[in-house]
Amino acid sequence: MKVPKNKFRFILIFCIVGILFLQFSSAEKEDFVSYSVNPKMETIALYWKNEKHSNFGSIENLNKWLSKNKKKLLFATNGGMYKKDQSPQGLFIQNGITKSPIDTSTAGGNFYLKPNGIFYITSRKEAFISKTDEFINTKNVDFATQSGPMLVIDGKIHPAFNKNSTNLNIRNGVGVLPNNDIIFAMSKKEISFYEFAEYFKSKGCKNALYLDGFVSRTYCPKENWKQTDGNFGVIIGITKNKN
Template identity: 55%
Template structure:
């Protein structure tokens, strides 16, 4: 009888553990809303890379070109999104670091036209230990130990609070994409499925527990995420952010 009870208890514990594990895994898929498509990634376990130009110096520009190049390297593009604002020549606007190399310097100018300069703006970076960080431009201290970085603006969430320039019910709506850091240390990428204002878009990150989140770009934004039937491969961007698997 005692053995039967122990056997039953062990099976019950295993069942609870299994269901708990499944719930955690499934939660990645439940972050989507009717207005927003989201993708959660663990940069400690999954390969997150930033891309601008290929080995021949050609700008990737969009997910289609990036996917084609990666296929030649026996790699699979799991996810891609435009990763920040850019100039007319598609060069990064603000700080850009790729594979520890500083391609474009940090912009500290505060007053100018456009969302990039809506203060505070910020920096999204991944260090050499694959820890992701999002901080304001003023809080960004050093490029040492940084593997990837992109600067953009405005910040969406700052220390758990929405950007103070955002207005609830604002009529200024566009397609928008951004990135936040979740309480578990994972990255949360998101793009609106429809035009949305800054307040509602930033609220999505705050409601998911992101203490800091950064706006990446606006109406031109595209997301490549075949696992959710999003295959937007067009565009003509500067920096691209991708999650890659080796075949």
């Protein structure tokens, strides 16, 4: 049976597109470890100190503590920059209580590359990322962490980022997806701010926030990625109750 030329061309184009899509998906999977979560369906919290007022520091310490409290850790990543004593740099709200005040000052470094921003979760289990100067601390903010710079702002990549930048590093960040789910991501290799922002934009995030750089760690058993070391300030954890 002879295949018509037009039909053959269509099949060929379809196959090429399919191969390119698979290659892109594979490359993306190799370059990033990510975790998407519906904040209304899974328990998300920000951790800093235990009941003895000692820093958790590492994901391993947090995991052990959660296990003792009959919770299973599904995902964790460092949740923002911190000072030399591991105290949060900028705003940190935990269970509705402000543990560290907002920082609106001007200085050098990634944190102060304006606009920087705040990732927060409300008592209605809704997640938001806002520019620091637009954030309003209301009574319904359960958790919040400040960091910088913003990666994506109202659907656009931060104007200070250079597509050809040679400033490469491991990076982790957070974005809000079009369906209002949260996506956490960390690069598996050193990349530029522009490349990292581009990743969140490709996911449809209108706003995304940089969390930290070369010290970043991610615990994501679902993706067979388990980094549990580190000595952090705030840690973001997603948990479920043990049976």
